[in-house]
Amino acid sequence: MEYGKEEKTTNLAFSKVVTSRLGGETISLCYQCGTCASSCPVAKITERFNPREVIKLSLLGEKNEVISGDAIWLCCSCYNCQERCPQKVEIADVIYALRNIALEEGYIPNIYSEFASALLNDGRIVKVSKFVENKRSVLGLPPLQPTGVDALRKILSATGFDKLQQKEEESE
Amino acid sequence: MTEVRYLLFLGCVIPYRITSYEISTRKVAEKLGMELVEMPDFNCCGLPIDSVSHDMMLALAARNLCLAEQQNLNIMTLCPGCGGTLLKVNEKLKHDKVLKQKVNGYLKEIGLEFKGTIKVKHIVQVLLEDVGFEKIKETIQRPLTSLKVAEHEGCHVLRPKKYLGFDDPEDPMVFKKLIELTGAECLDYEDETACCGAPIIGVNDMIPLQLTREKLVHIREVGAQAVITVCPFCHMMFDINQPRIERVFNEKFGIPALHYTQLLGLAMGISPDELALDQLRVKASKVLEVLSLTQKATPLQK
Structure with a gap:
């Protein structure tokens, strides 16, 4: 009985965490009909990702399984599931919220660390190099200016993003 | 105007x-x-x-x-x-x-x-709502009537409908109409609105390669001579990654992917060189042949 109570609290705790996130608000509306899974191009070709399963595990409080696994990173954000969900669960946005939680707990695919570093250095995810600048001028395209990285760093710091990034670099 | x-x-x-x-x-x-x-x-x-x-x-x-x-x-x-x-x-x-x-x-x-x-x-939304089909029609100098193409519009032009809302994500018409304005025939194919998988390239490459391969199979089935895109990431899947798909699945496609603006430009009478067709990884030579156009080597290639 005691055990059951404790379980219930934990479960509720994780779905509350997801619900409190921007984008995660609608997760608890899910009634597990599976429209998302049958609309998902990725689920069609691999068992490694199934949106219904990700939502179910999250609602059941299986936090570790959700945030440490690779499933949440395999969503292609095509928004088919979200468009068709009869309960208006914003599934793709819920998955973004789960990814944010995963990152805060130290789980992140390398490519996203690379995006984040490029952003901190150049303000864009593709490095702004002399080579490409020259290529643009040969092609007759107007030059691009640097992104005002100093300004960006100030906002990054305000959102707490730079701290997240430092944590990532330390853990590598 | x-x-x-x-x-x-x-x-x-x-x-x-x-x-x-x-x-x-x-x-x-x-x-x-x-x-x-x-x-x-x-x-x-x-x-x-x-x-x-x-x-x-x-x-x-x-x-x-x-x-x-x-x-x-x-x-x-x-x-x-x-x-x-x-x-x-x-x-x-x-x-x-x-x-x-x-x-x-x-x-x-x-x-x-x-x-x-x-x-x-x-x-796409600007061409539909601000430029207008009539204005586009007026600029067509060389209708591409001998050309058969397939469209791949890309997910984020259509979804979430809540924000975009100018077309039906389940049966989109706008992009097809834009293509048809050039005189080219836009063929229907199986799972036309399916995703190419590009957003997870780098996290997992095999899934996107397989998703785009399926699209190429369906596009080939209907006999399209090119696929038309309006997204740089979808374009990368169909163009830069097509040779890789051919290697991985041991299958030849050779279907060029043109940006819609290249297709429209050809119909406006602009030369293939000016439209940077030479930059495509999958060469559009057959498309140009069908249209009786030729392409010169650009300064970059010399």
Whole structure:
């Protein structure tokens, strides 16, 4: 009985965490009909990702399984599931919220660390190099200016993003 | 006719890796009498960072929106990912006061404030709503009537409908009509609105390669001579990654992927060289043959 109570609290705790996130608000509306899974191009070709399963595990409080696994990173954000969900669960946005939680707990695919570093250095995810600048001028395209990285760093710091990034670099 | 004047938001990938899309857009815009204003100090739209930090995505998108507000100009994007992100954040901030306050708190650090005075559209929506089909028709000099193509519009031009809403995501018509204006025949094929998988390239490559391979199989089945895109990431899947797909699945496709602006440009009578067709990885020589056009070597290739 005691055990059951404790379980219930934990479960509720994780779905509350997801619900409190921007984008995660609608997760608890899910009634597990599976429209998302049958609309998902990725689920069609691999068992490694199934949106219904990700939502179910999250609602059941299986936090570790959700945030440490690779499933949440395999969503292609095509928004088919979200468009068709009869309960208006914003599934793709819920998955973004789960990814944010995963990152805060130290789980992140390398490519996203690379995006984040490029952003901190150049303000864009593709490095702004002399080579490409020259290529643009040969092609007759107007030059691009640097992104005002100093300004960006100030906002990054305000959102707490730079701290997240430092944590990532330390853990590598 | 009302003036079509937009701030051109290029995003991270197009200006360096998919310049053929930018070059052909500028050529076509000139013929359509559109004025594209440069936005040199834009930053990443925010989308690639949404997975890492939602707040950071909001701040990045909002900074771009503020730059446009300062110039009092609406934004046109070539990338549907950028377009979708900037549009969604713009709408959210316009309607959610609490969120606006939070994001303005970040922007205050750099002396900016989101006001909600501009609009954001992807080029397809601009062509539909601001340029108009009639104007496009007037610019067609060389209808591509002998050409059969397939369309791949890309997910973020259509979904979420809640924000985009100018076409039906389950049975989209706008892009097909735009293609047909060039005189080319736009063929239906199986699972036409299916995703190419591009957003997870780098996390997992096999899934996107397989998704795009399936699309190529369906496109080949109906006999299309090219696939037409309006997204740099979808284009990368069909063009740069096509030889890789052919290697991995031991199957030959040879289906060129043209940006819509290249197709339209050809129909306007602009030369293949001016439209940067030489930049395509999968050569469009058969398409040009069908159209009885030739392509010269460009200075870059010499």
